[in-house]
Amino acid sequence: MTLKSFLLRFSRLLALVLLSMVVAVLNPNFLKISNLINIVRQASPQIIISAGMTIVLLTGGIDLSIGSVVTLASIIAGYVLTQTKLHWSIAIVSALGSGLLCGLVSGILVAKVKLPSAIATYGMLWVGRGLAFAIMGAFPYFGFPNAFRYIGRGILLGIPVPIWIMVAVALVVYLFLKYTTLGKSIYAVGANPYAAKASGLRVDRILIYTYMLSGLLAALGGIILTARLNAVDQDIGAPFLLPAIASPVMGGTSMTGGRGGIGGTIIGTLIMTVLVNAMNLLRISSLWQQFAIGLVVVLAVWLDMWIKKKTA
Amino acid sequence: MLAKDRPLLEMRGISKAFPGVQALDKVDLDLYPGEVHVLVGENGAGKSTLMKILAGAYERDAGEIVIDGEVQAHWNPALAKAHGIAMVYQEFTLVPYRNVAENIFLGREKTRAGFFLDKRVMHQEAHSLMESMGVPIDTRLPVMELGVAQQQMVEIAKALSQEARILVLDEPTSALTVREIEQLFETIRRLKARGVGIIYISHRLEELFIIGDRVTVLRDGQRIGTRRVAETNADEVIKMMVGREIKDLFPRRYCQPGEVALRVQGLCTHDKLRxxxxxxxxxxxVGLAGLVGSGRTETARAIFGLDPRTAGTIEVMGKKVDHIDPPRAVEMGIGLLPEDRKRDGIFPILPLQTNVVMASLKQLFPRGILNPKKEQLEAGKYVKQLRVSPPDLAREVQYLSGGNQQKVVVAKWLCTGPKIFIFDEPTRGIDVGAKAEIHAFMDQLANEGNAILMISSELPEILGMSDRIYVMHEGSIVGEFPRGTDAEEIIRCAMGAKACK
Structure with a gap:
């Protein structure tokens, strides 16, 4: 591989490495294994949630309901765990099921009713949120069984369980997009929905599956979060929505569809997590942290475009 | 009066390389006032690249651009525009729901007091502009209510309103009917009389001899030669274009038809077909002839299940098909090469190999698991068979020329192994060489026992390729003709003259 094609392929990774190097110079603690593991663990739920968004973006759509689905799934898990005597695995199944269901409804609205995805999922944002509030009422759920909390806090072979789950999800999504006909069809629908239809692809079904996957992954992210925090409230999911859009785009996934993948999304999420971690290490006031995040998001994408232009 | 002996434009020794390709190699082109200079060449010969350099959209690697005898040190889209260079592309840049006048003055609206739109003046000027071109169109109509030909006129008017002296027309007739083409030529003649220089890109040789003054042939990024149209002939131009003689433009030899593959009876759709x-x-x-808008494409779409039918039966290989949608059609062995290749045919940002297998994923990988080796093998097979160039399986299809994109769409359907092909305008916007290849290929498909329905607006293609011809007019089939019918009869039928059989 020539330097040029290497740069083109890994320009985003380069941005992440560059950022890490700067931070490491400013504070050597950054490179401690425990800190690095901590960063990846923190990023894991976001990566899983963003993976779902990545798939939706590949079809040329967007899923604005992701944050609400995280909330709804978390609250349903919390409900089953604390308000019923059912086994904790039922909590997981029903949380995942709620995610799938939300995705199914969004998918049908997009594919069959032909609503713009932003509108369909914006509706789902409020419906999911309202449902979550109605289920929980005013009092947060907390104090879950240890077996359930293991999902968020457990450590397996020296690595936190959320990381294991995230790696598994990333791998599955990677293989799914690259080596299945459904994965290829998702790119095709995003690249040209008309040609996809005229090629005999079942575009409706493909879209519905896409939103269901997005809902499922959001729910999974919610479960990990709930297990880690050992409590769930109404605001648990909302902060995940915008980063779920930003990180795939930083990672090179096109918002018009047909281009991108999970690898870039992981890097995009890590860039943001590293940044927050670094600012904490460097004791930068949280007042300025958001400012810096905005700056880095823009810089990272610009650097990528600049490298592409220089090497093209 | 302008100095007729000084060129408006000279492009000298223009070179341009893209990764892996020398797109242009020291190409010269000049243009005099009041001249139509026709630029021909196969797809990928470098015509578009040369024009994009002229428009300032691409930077050239070498060579100079000379306007009115002055070498231009700097060149960019704004300068090109300032020097009166205007392009009318195949794809229109009009805003569909705005009216004609608004489109002509888009971004340069006439205002009163610098703020309020002066609609009266805009309509007046737009009207006199259209009048001067010989096409009085109501300037209050939204552009989307105009026909393709009229839209093109608006596009040209827009260019002229910007004081264009050098007008580039890229395949202007590819979507026009015979009558509309005549109107376009009339407009071109008026522009010539006003001293406008026109660079005219076309694949249709007959047009060259009607409207052209000089012709320049490009091949593989090089200028093969420039001739006065009066001093050359079609054979010479074709030879220059392809570098070899094409003896047989239409290779069809009639052969014995077999069982009925596709029978359509009483097909109606809610708005078009009767x-x-x-x-x-x-x-x-089987050729399906007719004017643009006569319902040929709609027929193809209804058979393929892209549009719903309201009445009628479709039989495929003797079996009635109740419900049909594209996935079913593909399963039953029907392939549709769509009229609008860019919209319905290709996935521009996906690699060549993915484009080729996209309609046959289910057949190739019944378990849903993709095998990249098999994908490459299949795609490679058809890319080789159809001689897609460049045969780079990883290349995004948007970077291929029109003819090669069309081959990719053909490959996509071959890959599904269909028995019934519907080719809707298979060679529109394609150069002579690729055209001959596609024709030879269709002939081969039919000889191998496949059924082919070919829709075409080019009469020579219909006459040359079809074993039988149906003619459509206003949503109905109005005539059926055997091979060997002469052109006049078919035109008369297509125009709606009575009593054709």
Missing amino acids: DVSFEVRFGEI
């Missing part, structure tokens, strides 16, 4: 009935047999190429 009682369409016809049949296609295996081993046969």
